[in-house]
Amino acid sequence: MLIIPAIDIQGGRCVRLRQGDFASETVYADDPVAVAEHWAVQGAPRLHLVDLDGARTGRPQNLQTVRRIVERVPVPCQLGGGLRSEGDIRAAFACGVQWCVIGTQALLTPGWFAALCQAFPQRLWLGVDVRDGLVATHGWQQTISQTAEDVLAQFVSWPIAGFIVTDIRRDGMLAGVNVEWLQHLVRQTQLPIIASGGVSSLQDIARLCQVGVAGCIVGKSLYERKLDLRQALAWAAAQSHGDRR
Numbered sequence: 001m002l003i004i005p006a007i008d009i010q011g012g013r014c015v016r017l018r019q020g021d022f023a024s025e026t027v028y029a030d031d032p033v034a035v036a037e038h039w040a041v042q043g044a045p046r047l048h049l050v051d052l053d054g055a056r057t058g059r060p061q062n063l064q065t066v067r068r069i070v071e072r073v074p075v076p077c078q079l080g081g082g083l084r085s086e087g088d089i090r091a092a093f094a095c096g097v098q099w100c101v102i103g104t105q106a107l108l109t110p111g112w113f114a115a116l117c118q119a120f121p122q123r124l125w126l127g128v129d130v131r132d133g134l135v136a137t138h139g140w141q142q143t144i145s146q147t148a149e150d151v152l153a154q155f156v157s158w159p160i161a162g163f164i165v166t167d168i169r170r171d172g173m174l175a176g177v178n179v180e181w182l183q184h185l186v187r188q189t190q191l192p193i194i195a196s197g198g199v200s201s202l203q204d205i206a207r208l209c210q211v212g213v214a215g216c217i218v219g220k221s222l223y224e225r226k227l228d229l230r231q232a233l234a235w236a237a238a239q240s241h242g243d244r245r
Contacts, residue, residue, distance in 0.1 A: 001208060001236050002046060002215030004078075004194070005039040005222055005229065007032050007069070009062045010052040016220050017052070028223045033068045039222075040073040042229040047077045048196075048217045049097070054082025055139035058104075063095055070096035080127055080164075081139075086116060093120070099161055103127030104137040107144060107151065114158070121159040125194070128152070131168040140168055148181075152189050162192030162214060169197075177204045183211045200226055202235055209239050 008015055014029040029035045036047055049069065053061035060066075060082045070077055080101030083089050092100050102124055106113035117124060128151050129136045134143045135151055148165060155163075165185060167178045177198045186193055192214035199205065200221040208216050221227040 001205070001213065001239075002194070003044070003205065003229070003232050003236055004046045004048045004215055004217045005044050006048045006050065006196075006217050006219035007035055007039075008050045008052050008219065009065055009081075012062065012065060015052070016223060032065055033072055036069040036073045036077075039229065040075050043233050044075055044229065045233075046075055046215075047073065049077050049079045049081075051079065051081030052139070055080070056082075056141070058082055058084050058138070060088050060092065063091060066092070066097065067095040078125060080125075086112075086119075089116065089120070089124075093123075099123050099125055101125045101127045101164055103129060104139075106155075107135065107137060107146070110154070117159050122161050125161045125164045126151070126155055126158075127164050127166070129166040129168055136168060148185060149188060152185060156189045156191060160191065162194065163189070164194045164196060164217070166217075167197035176200060177208060177216075179207045179211055182208070182213060186212045202227070202232060205232055205236060206239070209236065 009032050013027050014032040014035045015025045015027050017025055039047060049066055051060050051062045066079055076098040078099035078101055079092050079097040083092060083100050083102055084105040089100050106126055128148050129140055130148050131143060133147055135146045136143050182195050194215040194217060195208055195213045196217040199216050199218045222229055
């Protein structure tokens with residue numbers, strides 16, 4: 001299982017929000033590039049970059065920072081936040097990211113997303129952000145009348161990389177993962193699912209390994225030093241080795 005550090009960028013700084021609330025920002029570093037280099041040195045297999053300004057405005061705002069990160073770290077990066085036009089997605093790929101995470105526009109205009117999936121097969125993750133059972137859009141500021149189950153059923157046969165599923169109520173709260181819900185979603189699709197929201201301990205990672213998700217995105221627990229990345233990676237690798245035997 002992949003353990004993927006999150007780097008959320010707002011105003012050019014590395015921050016974390018509580019439950020996606022833009023008014024509850026905690027700044028962890030002034031230089032997201034240095035943070036990316038730190039996680040790469042710690043052994044991160046991938047980085048999850050989020051342009052929070054882009055998520056709120058609907059257009060990427062931090063692509064220069066993203067480009068600098070990609071140029072400085074030797075691990076692949078995925079980017080989400082405000083990618084709602086083909087031009088912006090192409091610009092993101094031009095920065096060197098390996099995958100783009102699309103949420104709002106894919107859900108609102110599936111035909112547009114279908115064309116992009118054909119242009120970039122297996123390079124687009126579908127972001128499924130859920131608050132109180134319903135999928136959220138527009139930087140988590142709005143909701144639509146669909147559940148995660150609805151979305152997975154709709155897109156399960158599309159040539160996407162997989163689904164990144166976020167439990168918004170647990171995001172940035174160190175509240176633990178919603179294991180039963182994630183297990184239900186994993187059973188619904190053969191596509192990879194990356195879990196996000198609430199990962200706070202090795203116990204959470206152990207539970208996610210048992211559920212069968214392809215990976216998890218970890219943010220606040222790393223920045224608050226509740227979870228040690230090297231230890232978590234070593235533990236997950238040992239579990240994987242044990243499973244193969």
